[in-house]
Amino acid sequence: MKTRFLLIILFSLSLSACSSSDYQDGTIGTGIDFPEREISMIIPFGRGNASDVFGREFSALLSAQLPVKVVPLNKSGSGGLQGMLYAASLPADGYTILEITPSHIIADVLHRSPKLGLLDTFKPLALVQNDYYVLFSNNSPDAISLDEFMDPSSTREFTVAGVSPHGLDEITLSLLAKETGRKLKFVPYQSSQAIRAALLSGEVDLYLGKLISSIKHIRSGRLRPLMVLNEGRLENPKELATIPSSVELGYQITTKSWRGFVVLKETPNHIRDYLADQIRYVANGTAYQKELGGDFSNQSLDFKGPEQFDQFLRRQFDYYQRLVGK
Structure with missing residues (x-):
């Protein structure tokens, strides 16, 4: 009986260790069936601007980290609103990541999108970069x-x-x-x-x-x-x-300016946590430092995970409410 109990404990510990290790190196951990196909990264601005440069480079780094590709997709218009509306129209399954900037918080403050708002519709993954x-x-x-x-x-x-x-x-x-x-x-x-x-x-x-x-x-x-x-x-x-x-x-x-990532609020927590961990892993990696932070961007690198980023976004809302709110 003791032997059987010990084997159960050892087996459980081994599963936990494997899952933790897999979660960090981008492979699929035990019990996680995500991701199984390409992930879209919505860049809500046009080609060649700052958010596009960052989004495309970070998509490539995430693709190298994950078992599937992360494909950047530009959906520009209305100062970032068109991309947000497009992302909101897709399933909350983790296969759509939206890049956001202060312009999305400002849109919330000014009520530029009466149908939905950033803070009401999405939940944060990570703040990655200031510029x-x-x-x-x-x-x-x-x-x-x-x-x-x-x-x-x-x-x-x-x-x-x-x-x-x-x-x-x-x-x-x-x-x-x-x-x-x-x-x-x-x-x-x-x-x-x-x-x-x-x-x-x-x-x-x-x-x-x-x-x-x-x-x-x-x-x-x-x-x-x-x-x-x-x-x-x-x-x-x-x-x-x-x-x-x-x-x-x-x-x-x-x-x-700052740049981060969000997913729809209804996205399952284990998928959001998985994506947040992978973004953190890439942001702290040498490849990111070389590609995006080597000589200028990392001077303002201020990574924040989901909870910290959520608090940051709400402070930003209050700041711009005082500044430009009507």
């Missing part, structure tokens, strides 16, 4: 300089390109205008490629963009960074080491 805002001009001889932008005697209205109308880009620009006293007109575009084309052609004066989607264009010389919205200068990437920060210039604005 810096940078104010750019083009690199032509007659481009706007920082001195020209800061000139207190200037009455010129600057046109500034961005994405996500009524979202984080436009709100950040309005805060920058208030802080600097400059006249700044927001000009929305569908994608970062369209913005860069407009800036290089002189269609707009400036571009308020995120670092992750702009770094290669800084390095190629196509974009000239004027200011980083941050407390101090960035040590990395080295191309920004000499670029002044907003606070250094006397402007108390340090807005950053």
Whole structure:
């Protein structure tokens, strides 16, 4: 009898150990029948912008970790709302992951989608990344300089390109205008490629963009960074080491963007936990640090799991409610 009882205990412990190990290395643990087919990652913005760069790279890393592919799918429009509505229309089975940004919280605050809201419809998986805002001009001889932008005697209205109308880009620009006293007109575009084309052609004066989607264009010389919205200068990437920060210039604005993942609320808990663990595993891995965090993004890496991310989202809602709520 004792021998049989001991064997049962040892067998249970071995199952537990296998399940824990499998859960961490991306294989399917005992009793978990997920995933069995491709997982879609909905990127609610256009190709080439910051969220798309991040979403595609992270999808590739998750695909290498999981036993199935994670396929990025762009569903842009209405500052991220179209992608959220599309994700909400699909089954709550864990095979659809939605990438979110502050624009989705702002949409909740402004009640831009009367049919559903982010916090009521989805539950968090993980916050993975923060990103810096940078104010750019083009690199032509007659481009706007920082001195020209800061000139207190200037009455010129600057046109500034961005994405996500009524979202984080436009709100950040309005805060920058208030802080600097400059006249700044927001000009929305569908994608970062369209913005860069407009800036290089002189269609707009400036571009308020995120670092992750702009770094290669800084390095190629196509974009000239004027200011980083941050407390101090960035040590990395080295191309920004000499670029002044907003606070250094006397402007108390340090807005950053962030990116995370959610699934529908009705998704079974064991599937949500599985996905959250795999995202954590990838975010803490060397491949992510090399691909996305090697020289700039991990300066703001602030990983939060489901519970922490949920608390963070609710604080963000309160913050933007105070800032822009009506």
